[in-house]
Amino acid sequence: MDSRPSAWGGRIIGEGCHFxxxxxxxxxxxxxxxxxxxxxxxxGVGIQDDKTTVTLSFGDGSMGxxxxxxxxxxxxxxxxxxxxxxxxxxxxxxFRSLRGFGxxxxxxxxxxxxxxxxxxxxxxxxxxVRKGLPSPIPFExxxxxxxxxxEVQKIIS
Numbered sequence: 450m451d452s453r454p455s456a457w458g459g460r461i462i463g464e465g466c467h468f469x470x471x472x473x474x475x476x477x478x479x480x481x482x483x484x485x486x487x488x489x490x491x492x493g494v495g496i497q498d499d500k501t502t503v504t505l506s507f508g509d510g511s512m513g514x515x516x517x518x519x520x521x522x523x524x525x526x527x528x529x530x531x532x533x534x535x536x537x538x539x540x541x542x543x544f545r546s547l548r549g550f551g552x553x554x555x556x557x558x559x560x561x562x563x564x565x566x567x568x569x570x571x572x573x574x575x576x577x578v579r580k581g582l583p584s585p586i587p588f589e590x591x592x593x594x595x596x597x598x599x600e601v602q603k604i605i606s
Contacts, residue, residue, distance in 0.1 A: 472513035
């Protein structure tokens, strides 16, 4: 159960935004549509924003779905990403195991520990600042993802 004050923005603002950002990165196209639905509209249900499905449509015609569900069993992977393209599939489990289906010469990769790329992201930002290079993530894209995140929160509130 998330006991943080609602002023912090809840799970979508605090955590779900990272998945919106990841899908935006993978699509490499602007977000053109945001839809969301949450489980349980009964006011008697305490926390509702941790059981939400978000669907994003992108400018290139692709789409992404985020199922942010905190009501599953603890034995299942906490985070899973599946990419379907060109008759092939990539399946990332907990940012530790990557499986490929239909990819010539690739079927599986495993890491010893979870790697969400935070260190590489910080290093790229610091390098850009030191060398006077553009931001690794364009400002407009950051604004776009933030607006999409706020739209999700508005829809489910």
